[in-house]
Amino acid sequence: MRQRIVTGVLAGAFYLALLWIGSFPFALLATAIAVISYLELAEMNKLRAYSPEVMIGALAVAVIVIGAMFSLSSFHDIWLKLFALLALLFVSAAVVTRNRISFAHSAYLFLSVFYISIPFYLLVRIRLDSLILVLFVQIIIWSTDSGAYFVGRKFGKNKLAPYISPNKTREGSIGAVLVAVLIAIIYRLIVGGAFLGTWPALIGITLLISIFGQLGDLTESAIKRFYGVKDSGSILPGHGGLLDRFDSLIFVLPMLYILGLIG
Structure with a gap:
């Protein structure tokens, strides 16, 4: 767990630093x-x-x-x-x-x-x-992942997709969405203005990001299970491969583009 935390902090800081630089x-x-x-x-x-x-x-x-x-x-x-x-x-x-x-x-x-x-x-x-927009998408994805993990560990009882990812639960999935919405509200209050339009629009887009992010995670889990591998790689100690870390983003951005929410 310590290695996982250290890797996550260092890799996350490096990623965010270059994201900020653009x-x-x-x-x-x-x-x-x-x-x-x-x-x-x-x-x-x-x-x-x-x-x-x-x-x-x-x-x-x-x-x-x-x-x-x-x-x-x-x-x-x-x-x-x-x-x-x-x-x-x-x-x-x-x-x-x-x-x-x-x-x-x-x-x-x-x-x-x-x-x-x-x-x-x-x-x-x-x-x-827009730096503000890309940060929002990334933070909502991370919030979804964290929400699913912690809510699932605390309250999870019913399996979400047992043949694909046995550890994921329906309670964790619902908790992930709720955490994402909460973080989205806080984010808008911090950046100020009418970020992403009305409040219903903000909530709607947040739901899309959270739901499709989880679908992307499950999709990669299905691919790994089909090919009999636990992690996509080993480049990130304690986390697996880069595909493991960006599977949600890989699904979310094309869907937002298809729906005309980014261009």
């Missing part, structure tokens, strides 16, 4: 986190991190995330071209590698590139637009 320092950090998360996802499926096909995907992830620093107009066409290029590269991998890489593995890597890169691309974009 610009290229934070974009580089987001790119590094995205690439490592992608590599962790690849290794779950027994794909070697330094194999050519995995490295192609890692390069694509890096290009997409760091591309958030440039104007959308100049980067727009690159998305479609990159999408098409990756599709051709991955589906032809079976030929180049003499069937060492199957179509299933190629499809897995192709999906992994966009599953990981798009959320971190959005993370860099919203940091460029």
Whole structure:
């Protein structure tokens, strides 16, 4: 537990410091986190991190995330071209590698590139637009995680998804949402003004972040259970991998974008 706390404090402080600085320092950090998360996802499926096909995907992830620093107009066409290029590269991998890489593995890597890169691309974009907004999203996600853990330990009796994550409870999930709403109210009172519009709008957005954050956590738990691994990696002592720490954010940001709440 001590190692977990020390790692959490140091890693959290470093992340928040670069989040506060913003610009290229934070974009580089987001790119590094995205690439490592992608590599962790690849290794779950027994794909070697330094194999050519995995490295192609890692390069694509890096290009997409760091591309958030440039104007959308100049980067727009690159998305479609990159999408098409990756599709051709991955589906032809079976030929180049003499069937060492199957179509299933190629499809897995192709999906992994966009599953990981798009959320971190959005993370860099919203940091460029508003520090207050990106801090809010991050704090609500952390509040949800903490609320689920402590409320679940104290009051948890009914399993939420026993075949995916046996330790999670319905009571913890409900407590997580309530804690998130409380923190959102406090956050708005601190920053002042009409942050995120009306109070009902604030509560509604908070509910979306908390619920989709938990869904992202469960999704990654399902992936890990399918591939028979406990943690996505070991880069953070006591915490596992980076994918374990950012699984909620990976789900939340695309959903907020789809709903038109961030852009």
